[in-house]
Amino acid sequence: QKEVEQDPGPLSVPEGAIVSLNCTYSNSAFQYFMWYRQYSRKGPELLMYTYSSGNKEDGRFTAQVDKSSKYISLFIRDSQPSDSATYLCAMSARGNYGQNFVFGPGTRLSVLP
Amino acid sequence: KAGVTQTPRYLIKTRGQQVTLSCSPISGHRSVSWYQQTPGQGLQFLFEYFSETQRNKGNFPGRFSGRQFSNSRSEMNVSTLELGDSALYLCASSLGIHQETQYFGPGTRLLVL
Numbered sequence: 001q002k003e004v005e006q007d008p009g010p011l012s013v014p015e016g017a018i019v020s021l022n023c024t025y026s027n028s029a030f031q032y033f034m035w036y037r038q039y040s041r042k043g044p045e046l047l048m049y050t051y052s053s054g055n056k057e058d059g060r061f062t063a064q065v066d067k068s069s070k071y072i073s074l075f076i077r078d079s080q081p082s083d084s085a086t087y088l089c090a091m092s093a094r095g096n097y098g099q100n101f102v103f104g105p106g107t108r109l110s111v112l113p
Numbered sequence: 114k115a116g117v118t119q120t121p122r123y124l125i126k127t128r129g130q131q132v133t134l135s136c137s138p139i140s141g142h143r144s145v146s147w148y149q150q151t152p153g154q155g156l157q158f159l160f161e162y163f164s165e166t167q168r169n170k171g172n173f174p175g176r177f178s179g180r181q182f183s184n185s186r187s188e189m190n191v192s193t194l195e196l197g198d199s200a201l202y203l204c205a206s207s208l209g210i211h212q213e214t215q216y217f218g219p220g221t222r223l224l225v226l
Contacts, residue, residue, distance in 0.1 A: 032214075041222070046215070049214050100169065103148075103156040104155070105155040106155060
């Protein structure tokens with residue numbers, strides 16, 4: 001079992017739809033949870049990060065973390081064609097020598113006009 | 114504030130050659146991490162540097178090495194290139210070694226022929 005699993009996609013939705021992107025993980029030591037957006041041929045761009053369980057909202061984006069279920073989600077409301085990208089979940093835990101980051105494989109999202 | 118910059122952006126090499134990639138972190142950031150991204154394996158951690166010292170290393174062969182300079186700029190080197198080294202190499206910076214978030218550069222796309 002991989003340390004972080006992510007819905008593989010690809011996912012195609014019509015413009016204006018609500019999108020749900022999900023990741024599960026196995027390491028209970030993870031404390032910080034991030035979502036990155038990566039456009040084709042670009043580096044990942046940090047969208048949101050949360051600490052421990054709970055919700056965080058930023059504009060059309062809402063991140064949810066449920067540590068008891070080892071499950072995190074990113075919701076995109078009123079999705080736009082410009083949201084078409086690959087979304088990577090990431091999580092980290094403090095290790096002996098620094099923060100250890102692990103990334104999910106990514107979900108490719110297409111928002112159709 | 115300028116983001117993470119990486120040079121060169123694209124590179125074509127042949128098997129057996131070596132390559133050096135460069136990364137300049139966000140001003141004030143002292144930690145630099147390197148990742149390899151491929152369609153099959155996703156984002157894989159190579160190593161992390163802080164204050165010119167390698168703090169953390171992923172599971173890559175010794176052909177992959179790096180260093181960090183006193184101005185926090187970092188280089189990674191791959192010797193004796195193999196076809197499988199073709200990938201997007203990403204650099205990410207953060208303020209310190211226990212920071213919860215990383216900011217990525219645009220990457221260097223390496224093609225090994």
